[in-house]
Amino acid sequence: MDVQHAREQMIEQQIRAWEVLDPRVLSVMSEVPREQFVPADYRKLAFADTMIPLAQGQVMLTPNIEGRMLQALSVKPGDQALDVGTGSGFSAACLAALGARVHSIEIHGNLADNAAAVHAQLGMNSIKVETADAAQLSITDKYDVIAVTGSVPQREKRFAQALKPGGRLFIVVGSEPNMEALLVTRTGADTWLTESLFETVLPPLQNFSRTPKFQF
Numbered sequence: 001m002d003v004q005h006a007r008e009q010m011i012e013q014q015i016r017a018w019e020v021l022d023p024r025v026l027s028v029m030s031e032v033p034r035e036q037f038v039p040a041d042y043r044k045l046a047f048a049d050t051m052i053p054l055a056q057g058q059v060m061l062t063p064n065i066e067g068r069m070l071q072a073l074s075v076k077p078g079d080q081a082l083d084v085g086t087g088s089g090f091s092a093a094c095l096a097a098l099g100a101r102v103h104s105i106e107i108h109g110n111l112a113d114n115a116a117a118v119h120a121q122l123g124m125n126s127i128k129v130e131t132a133d134a135a136q137l138s139i140t141d142k143y144d145v146i147a148v149t150g151s152v153p154q155r156e157k158r159f160a161q162a163l164k165p166g167g168r169l170f171i172v173v174g175s176e177p178n179m180e181a182l183l184v185t186r187t188g189a190d191t192w193l194t195e196s197l198f199e200t201v202l203p204p205l206q207n208f209s210r211t212p213k214f215q216f
Helices: 003-018 023-031 040-045 063-073 090-097 109-121 157-161
Strands: 080-084 101-106 127-131 143-152 163-175 178-188 191-200
Touching: 003 023, 003 063, 023 063, 023 090, 063 090, 063 143, 063 163, 063 178, 063 191, 080 090, 090 101, 090 109, 090 127, 090 143, 101 109, 109 127, 157 163, 157 178, 163 191
Parallel strands: 080 101, 080 143, 101 127, 143 163
Antiparallel strands: 163 178, 178 191
């Protein structure tokens, strides 16, 4: 595989085509070596428009969803970021490359360990990967950016309340086949602004079930 050519095609035919035009995001997705995060058996699909299978039944987001997520989050250098669902580790790597200090959590220890190893090989020292269940996590820290890379059946109070004032949350809400990607911005102590980004379908985060609906 001609890696550079495949990477350029990914940027032009998938990411730009999905209205990802932020030059910082395009630069990061060109420079972070996506192929190094893909399992060896699927490396030829590293730049394809498909969700790549990972261990434990998890998947790697498609490049266009990844790009739209990063663009929506408007990551700034020095931001504190929470990455929910480490998976391959690519999302955390992109957040870090945009200048964030990243706390990434993953329920499956083998995925967390593999992602942390790739981050270390690439010298990405601003990422901390932790094996943890997001459904059980008591989030006491506040974040500028939260990226949730799996779907939840409804809007989750814990993530919205973990934002700092002005903080941004990307989350996919709903049940297959009706899911919606949302950008949630905390505008005050008890106020949030929600923007619908696009429709999609992502595998669900484990251990999240329907509870009384939370409005933000």
